[in-house]
Amino acid sequence: MKLLLCDVGNTSYHIADAKSTYKKAVSAFNPASITEKIYYSCVNQAVLKVLQSLDNWINIADYVDKTQYYASMGIDRICAVQALENAVVVDAGSAITVDVVRENQFEGGFISPGIEAMRQTYKNISPALDYSFNFDLDLAIMPKNSQDAISYGFLKTLYSEVMSQNLPIVLTGGNAKELQKIFKNATVNEHLIFDGMKQIIKKAQLC
């Protein structure tokens, strides 16, 4: 399939053409500059309004069987889940969404703040908590320094919850590689949402 695909998040357009994928900042990119047919998933409400006014931009959300999901669930999460049969999907961007798929059924999911958002949060609480996270943290030991104390508070709690599902872990999103330092046996798939979009397009016989 030679498809033009786009996943729009809170901060960027992530575009896949036949040859490569690339990102454009939401603040700087004009979607009308693309004149070919392009399928998109979009969780950014402001951008969504613009895309809906462009005839060649086709909303993948209109072709998903939503019965097993919930009304306010981001279409990016639905696409990622559609791409897998048995997995915990951890999509690490401005938020970290964690979704559980077992035997093709979506079981539910939760949302943590993203790495940068959490760093800002700790920093805003107190200058004494202004550290970057230690991804080499030993998760088996209760911390005895400030950097590890915030790293553990963010990463260990996320780690334990994801691991408790006893499923293969698939990491995607802009911060997937950072999280792989914690989830050492996880697979990184930076094109998971595009994989899901392709499946939805195929199932709906759109091309």
Add this chain to the structure above:
Amino acid sequence: MKLLLCDVGNTSYHIADAKSTYKKAVSAFNPASITEKIYYSCVNQAVLKVLQSLDNWINIADYVDKTQYYASMGIDRICAVQALENAVVVDAGSAITVDVVRENQFEGGFISPGIEAMRQTYKNISPALDYSFNFDLDLAIMPKNSQDAISYGFLKTLYSEVMSQNLPIVLTGGNAKELQKIFKNATVNEHLIFDGMKQIIKKAQLC
């Protein structure tokens, strides 16, 4: 012991006299208005400078055996730990500090953002995540709506980590009662830091 005690956090002075305890906003209270001898713990660096210039304000940090703690550990956490023999101390304020004491030994601890900080963080990531937390959330079920998805991301991960210590749980700090909805068997002790300060004063034979 008739003591005047004060615990200064990032946002308020918490004062205990012989009769009651009360709070004053850091932004509005003048510590020089207290002229009697007062023992204090203070994690607010700006306030600490002022208190150190006042002769009747006595820093409890100068009387603690710090060998089992670490240099940057907040004196409020040290006081809370000093008050207990076997417990997980969850101090829920602008940050949530979780500290483990086993047989009078401090094993370490971690720091999560406080309830209000987390709410702001989700809201700032996306207007679609602008919800208050659902403290009546069923922690055994993977969520299928946005409010529960962020509540689970924050509260369940904290819950699991605290419970994994297999120790009695003591809640303190301004949001202790909200967290008790999650930690149903926990004890709430809003005067835990004062209890620890009294023990330190007694041990150091300050009065």
